[in-house]
Amino acid sequence: MREMIEEVLNAAVSRGASFADLRVGEGEATSVSVEDGRADKIASSKFSGAGLRVLVDGAWGFAPTNMVSKQELLRCLDDALGMARTAVGNVTDPGMVAEVEPVEASVEAKARIMPSEVPLEDRVQAIFEMERVARERDLDRIVNTTASYGDSLSKQIIANTFGTYIEQGGVRCAARVTATAQDGEVRQFATKSRARPCGYELMADLDPEGFAGVAADKALALLEAEPAPAGVFDVIIDPRVCGLLVHEAFGHNAEADAVWAGESILAGKEGQPVASELVSIADDPTREGLNGSFTYDHEGVPAVRHQIVKDGILLGYLHSLETAARMGAQPNGAARAMNHQYEPIVRMSNTFIEPGDATLEEMIEDTKHGLLLEGGYWGYVFTARGQFTCNIENAYAIENGKIGQHYRNASISGLTLETLSKVDAVGSDLSFDLGGMCGKGGQSMPVDAGGPHLRIREVVVGGHQHL
């Protein structure tokens, strides 16, 4: 395989490419879906292929294939070179890559229990048990339960014309339970999920009561909640909302491809304040066991911790080889691709706000009129405007330092820099519980995000009633 890959890369150089890289991958995934007491859908998918990228006179050409053979890779080379040469006359901002030392490495997939060593029936039974716990929590009011389990094992080779050649194995495991509860016309749901680059230990270590039972309890509790109020509130957000906020509102703006493309509100702000001085933000793919953790990015650059903001000051961005070259920065291993059919682009890994010194109790006691916001499933941002939206699972009124009414159906929105400047208390806790997939440029990548509890003054809440 290595000989074939090097032959293709050498051919790319001899045919005019100033840089080329090739990613070859294969793997297999299994998933089990349980709904309303039956494991009625089980799936197995096999994936394989290669993606070849060339840079010719400042123009990028890319050609992937699902068939890995020398003949097919040489056809991809023809395609990629042809595409680059078609574009070259219209490239006004030539592509480039930062030169890096070649890396030779082999990374084994790490798992305490390889999923493939667990009989399929046992995996089915385990997720079936999760679903049962949620379903039986309230046989009258829990009207639907779905649970899913998934695992995957993959191997990837990353090679480029600098001489990098990395073989990287990966194993991933995920579980998810959603419970829907109904009372009269009100129907609510709650989800618990966990996803990690690990083996079957993820499932083996999950406590059904603390996982599936909690999802059902949350759905039931939401039946009693009132529609959220609309307007401007001082909010205390929990680590999940904090993770959503830092990922969506801030993190996407710190991806250097957005900065270079004129799409980020953080462009030109290095060394300047971009948040309250209480806020420090990092993105750390080296943090063990989180959903966005990895060893080498998909351009073969070693993963490193990125300190993006320290005490409110912007220190730098997340880079690919290309954005590092364009912006005169060091590549920092933040380029990943969903699979061989996509080119690597700048992505976050495990993004978080660092803990401060306040406690949740202090923050609540010190809030006269506000909302405590807990959990959330989705968010998005228009980076150019810096306007974000984060969905919120549960909201609770805070009146004169006391927690009150439970609310449902809220989202928050705001302008990133303005919102982060209004952070006036940062908790001493830190947790990551947002492991999921992030979409960007049509590519979905595993990420994680978290942080402490923190308080933000004057945030717009999109509720259904005006109190």
Add this chain to the structure above:
Amino acid sequence: MSELTDFAEAAVEAARAAGAESADAYCSASQETSVEVENSSINYCAVIRDQGLSVRAFHRGGMGFASVQKLDLEEARDCARRAVAMAKATHPDPDFVALPNPSEAEPVPDLFDDKLAGLEAGVAVEWCARGIEEARAVADDAVVQGGVSLSSGEYALASSTGILVSNRATSVSIGFFVIINREGEVGSYFEEDMARQLSDFEPEDIGDKAAREALRQLGARSVHTARMPIILAPLATMGFVGSIIGAADAESVQRNRSFLVGKEGERIASEVLTIREEPLWPAGLQSSPWDGEGVAKQPRALIENGVLTTYLHNSYTANKAGVSNTAHATRRGYSSSVGIGASNLRVQLGDKTEAELISEVDEGLYLSYAQLAPNSVTGEVSATVDFGFKIENGELTHPLSTTMIGSDAFELLGGIDAISSDYREEPGILLPSLRISSVQVASEE
């Protein structure tokens, strides 16, 4: 084409031989040429060839699914055997009755265009270059992102009940997102066009339109928190009606996880709302003679004068409910199993122009684009107006910033008091503007 049906048939045969009681197999092969624009320059050109196959196998009603990213007879048979092994590990599902039988489908003209399939990548590069020029002609500080995609593909579907269908299609799309940053104020917007036939495709002026709208978005401000009318422009209408129809998915309804449970045949919207589905529209973006299980599709009203006329069924949900199959099974490609969804939606037009609808509003919001999709389980909405304008005394005034809508599906549907007579049309799809009489708006003032 014949080769694809061979793979699908071989997979079905192998699934039956391995013990599947029923099975179907789907395979596809496609080629896409993609040109990306970043920072007002051509950035990437790619040619992406993709092919693969998947098999659904049923054992005592439980479904096993397997896929492979190759088209090869041995791989197809191996994929079928894996699907059967998966099916045998499922729990029995007594609600599964049978896969559908073959049905006579009307052909849909013009889904494939030889001219489009034969286009060189250089044409896509020229369209991108022109889009950049157009945007820069409107504002020389415009930053342009976006690109062009040309694709052609074919697929085949075979089943153990004797279905064997195959088809091919082309598509082309162009889209630009333009950003104008002036003294800390950012105006941005997008415009796009897509088609299956080159003759339906209008790549001209996309960069121009995006840039002009981006200029209008400069100077966005918040509004005050209050109830007021909102007008959904066609792109906001698209997301809203698409999500309402999506919640009529019979599987979600039967499983009690849709806000439309118990609403079939009921009034769910103001009587001014009628939505038809036209799956056989010539050259329609979502057109196809068959659904994802090979069942012939038919045009029909999905919402008629505010009444939800039907849930969207595939063979499983129709058999479970004991009703006719509405042929709404979907496949998003070889790597995913069968889902449920609608095709081309056409919203019946009203009799006043959008300008007249705006002129009748004293204070309200105009939503150029917003993800106003209700949550499919709860029906609740808490959304940001991503791009829009304040309406004052019948006129659009300033663009909006940090402005949100809090509501639920039935309040929004029931509150539609007018639909515009002018519209945005994409092949097969018709999108007017909708006015909703009163919703809760939250903002900074």
